[in-house]
Amino acid sequence: MKTTETPAPVPTGPELPVTKADTPSGPPPRRxxxxxxxxVFSHGILVIWAFMVVMPLLWAVMxxxxxxxxxxxxxxxxxxxxxxxxxxxxxxxxxxSDYFLNTVLVVGGSLVGTLVLGSMxxxxxxxxxxxxxxxxxxxxxGGMSFPVMLALVPLFYVVNNMGLLxxxxxxxxxxxxxxxxxTVFFLTAFFRTLPTSVAEAAFVDGASHTRTFFQIMLPMAxxxxxxxxxxxxxxxxxxxxxxTVLNTDPDQRVLTQGLVQLAVSQGYKGDWSGLFAGLVxxxxxxxxxxxxxxxxxxxxxxAGALK
Amino acid sequence: MRHGKYRFVVGFLTLPLGLYALFxxxxxxxxxxxxxxxxxxxxxxxxxxxxxxxxRMLDDGIFWKSLRHSLLFAVVLPLVTISLALFxxxxxxxxxxxxxxxxxxxxxxxxxxxxxxYFFPQVLSIAIVSLLFAxxxxxxxxxxxxxxxxxxxxxxxxxxxxxPDLALWAVMAVLVWSTVGFFVVLFSxxxxxxPADLYEAALLDGAGRATTFFRIxxxxxxxxxxxxxxxxxxxxxxxxxxxxVQIMTTGPGGPDYSTTVLVLYVYQKAFRDGQAAYATxxxxxxxxxxLAFAAAVMRLGRRERLEY
Numbered sequence: 001m002k003t004t005e006t007p008a009p010v011p012t013g014p015e016l017p018v019t020k021a022d023t024p025s026g027p028p029p030r031r032x033x034x035x036x037x038x039x040v041f042s043h044g045i046l047v048i049w050a051f052m053v054v055m056p057l058l059w060a061v062m063x064x065x066x067x068x069x070x071x072x073x074x075x076x077x078x079x080x081x082x083x084x085x086x087x088x089x090x091x092x093x094x095x096x097s098d099y100f101l102n103t104v105l106v107v108g109g110s111l112v113g114t115l116v117l118g119s120m121x122x123x124x125x126x127x128x129x130x131x132x133x134x135x136x137x138x139x140x141x142g143g144m145s146f147p148v149m150l151a152l153v154p155l156f157y158v159v160n161n162m163g164l165l166x167x168x169x170x171x172x173x174x175x176x177x178x179x180x181x182x183t184v185f186f187l188t189a190f191f192r193t194l195p196t197s198v199a200e201a202a203f204v205d206g207a208s209h210t211r212t213f214f215q216i217m218l219p220m221a222x223x224x225x226x227x228x229x230x231x232x233x234x235x236x237x238x239x240x241x242x243x244t245v246l247n248t249d250p251d252q253r254v255l256t257q258g259l260v261q262l263a264v265s266q267g268y269k270g271d272w273s274g275l276f277a278g279l280v281x282x283x284x285x286x287x288x289x290x291x292x293x294x295x296x297x298x299x300x301x302x303a304g305a306l307k
Numbered sequence: 308m309r310h311g312k313y314r315f316v317v318g319f320l321t322l323p324l325g326l327y328a329l330f331x332x333x334x335x336x337x338x339x340x341x342x343x344x345x346x347x348x349x350x351x352x353x354x355x356x357x358x359x360x361x362x363r364m365l366d367d368g369i370f371w372k373s374l375r376h377s378l379l380f381a382v383v384l385p386l387v388t389i390s391l392a393l394f395x396x397x398x399x400x401x402x403x404x405x406x407x408x409x410x411x412x413x414x415x416x417x418x419x420x421x422x423x424x425y426f427f428p429q430v431l432s433i434a435i436v437s438l439l440f441a442x443x444x445x446x447x448x449x450x451x452x453x454x455x456x457x458x459x460x461x462x463x464x465x466x467x468x469x470x471p472d473l474a475l476w477a478v479m480a481v482l483v484w485s486t487v488g489f490f491v492v493l494f495s496x497x498x499x500x501x502p503a504d505l506y507e508a509a510l511l512d513g514a515g516r517a518t519t520f521f522r523i524x525x526x527x528x529x530x531x532x533x534x535x536x537x538x539x540x541x542x543x544x545x546x547x548x549x550x551x552v553q554i555m556t557t558g559p560g561g562p563d564y565s566t567t568v569l570v571l572y573v574y575q576k577a578f579r580d581g582q583a584a585y586a587t588x589x590x591x592x593x594x595x596x597x598l599a600f601a602a603a604v605m606r607l608g609r610r611e612r613l614e615y
Contacts, residue, residue, distance in 0.1 A: 042402025042415055049395060050424045053488065057427065059450050060439055072448040076457070121323035124316050136324065143331055145537075147545045147597050149570045150590035151334035153577040154341060157348070158334055177330035180323060209315035238432030240550045245578065256434035260554055263438050276442075282435055290430045294423055301429065302493045 118183030230300030348583025392490030
């Protein structure tokens with residue numbers, strides 16, 4: 001991010017100090033005053049926004065350790081003691097463990113599938129000239145700007161007719177299909193930047209196209225695969241609309257769906273502390289992963305928009 | 308690299324393209340076709356009804372209401388989010404105290420800390436964020452109203468999501484909260500690549516910070532701002548607005564349809580009311596709005612690309 005600044009070569013100007021001893025170097029006093037005011041002001045604003053981002057999250061964590069009575073009585077009070085049993089109830093009674101497992105299965109399957117199929121299509125589109133190449137490419141990237149909900153109405157029946165409704169593998173196939181537009185767009189651009197000479201050399205040495213792809217090109221494309229992989233992982237892990245429409249069986253629910261259903265059913269069960277524990281449980285792994293892989297995550301998520 | 312080329316191309320494209328065609332392209336085309344039928348979605352029989360659905364849509368008060376809300380989302384959300392993000396990003400990158408012998412414009416201390424924190428909501432599911440804020444907005448026991456009580460505004464206790472005039476704005480605030488960080492990081496990266504001597508020159512010419520921002524930073528960042536604008540608008544018309552409205556507001560759709568947006572209306576017509584054909588008609592309207600929005604932003608925002 002930061003460009004390391006070597007001390008700027010002393011600009012020649014009339015206002016520059018002649019000797020370091022008596023006149024302080026740097027900007028003239030007026031501008032320094034302005035800079036300081038601005039500095040305090042900008043720090044103030046930045047701290048306020050940081051506070052606004054963090055507070056709701058801390059509030060959720062705090063609430064997950066409180067009992068129901070104090071959640072409603074005094075939303076901002078600290079818990080009287082740490083009610084870890086909320087977490088236990090959420091994990092077992094509220095089926096959070098099942099939701100986690102379902103999510104891991106769906107996202108695991110679709111992430112691998114997206115990367116394999118996406119890179120295959122992108123490689124061919126980036127490196128081979130054939131009639132229809134442009135058409136297929138635009139067909140893929142067109143999917144990025146179309147409202148998905150429009151397709152979901154008939155898709156529900158397509159999936160149903162294939163017997164894939166409410167199945168994990170059905171959801172995986174749909175996730176892959178809807179992740180392809182961005183993946184193909186991103187990886188096509190990436191494969192175009194890779195040098196052609198290595199692949200040609202492999203080819204001359206008698207490697208087939210397929211072998212060249214898997215043994216030479218894929219390893220070379222690793223940075224791109226990581227970026228787009230993180231992008232897809234977060235998108236698929238956090239997906240809400242697709243499972244809401246296509247995955248209505250209570251046993252197959254993924255995390256986001258499960259939590260929403262839990263919130264709805266709490267209306268009569270009244271276990272709010274358990275629900276908060278569930279929410280925090282779902283939040284923490286993603287936040288922790290983000291903090292650890294901060295640079296890669298930011299790169300992965302902003303990569304598309306910067307192109 | 309000739310032999311076996313076509314076989315290889317076909318072999319590699321069949322699976323991804325087939326999956327994409329079956330689950331994405333084909334349903335899209337079907338959708339447009341269904342909008343001219345009376346298909347309920349419950350039984351496989353249907354017949355063509357011409358433009359009946361479209362006529363019905365034009366007379367449907369709820370459709371117009373949700374269209375208005377969706378347009379509001381598409382205009383207000385990018386405007387607020389991107390302005391706030393530009394402001395914060397500029398503060399991060401140019402708000403620093405000028406150091407002795409340092410560059411003319413420098414970032415505040417702890418800039419990477421701010422960027423890390425601001426990005427938090429971006430990695431969370433919009434569903435989780437929506438649930439969290441649905442509680443925070445609870446009029447009696449929610450975090451927001453109890454803050455108001457704590458600072459002595461006990462008389463001001465809005466119903467938030469229960470108030471037809473406020474619900475939509477309360478929902479939009481959540482989307483702003485959750486997306487600003489992404490754009491701060493995005494714009495920061497862009498700002499960091501603007502050469503420091505441009506600022507140097509502007510400051511020597513006596514330009515203030517505001518002038519520097521509008522005359523140097525913004526024009527050089529314009530491409531990023533523009534694509535961010537389209538990206539945010541598409542989110543605000545589509546998946547994100549579906550999740551927040553469906554999860555947060557009562558109904559869902561708010562008291563007196565005050566928060567119903569097009570994408571939610573499509574969902575309800577298709578999967579709640581058994582009017583699949585009519586749902587696809589509204590979906591086509593949503594498609595038109597989305598494409599028109601993207602085209603308008605690209606057109607209005609067209610400028611000469613600046614090289615630096």
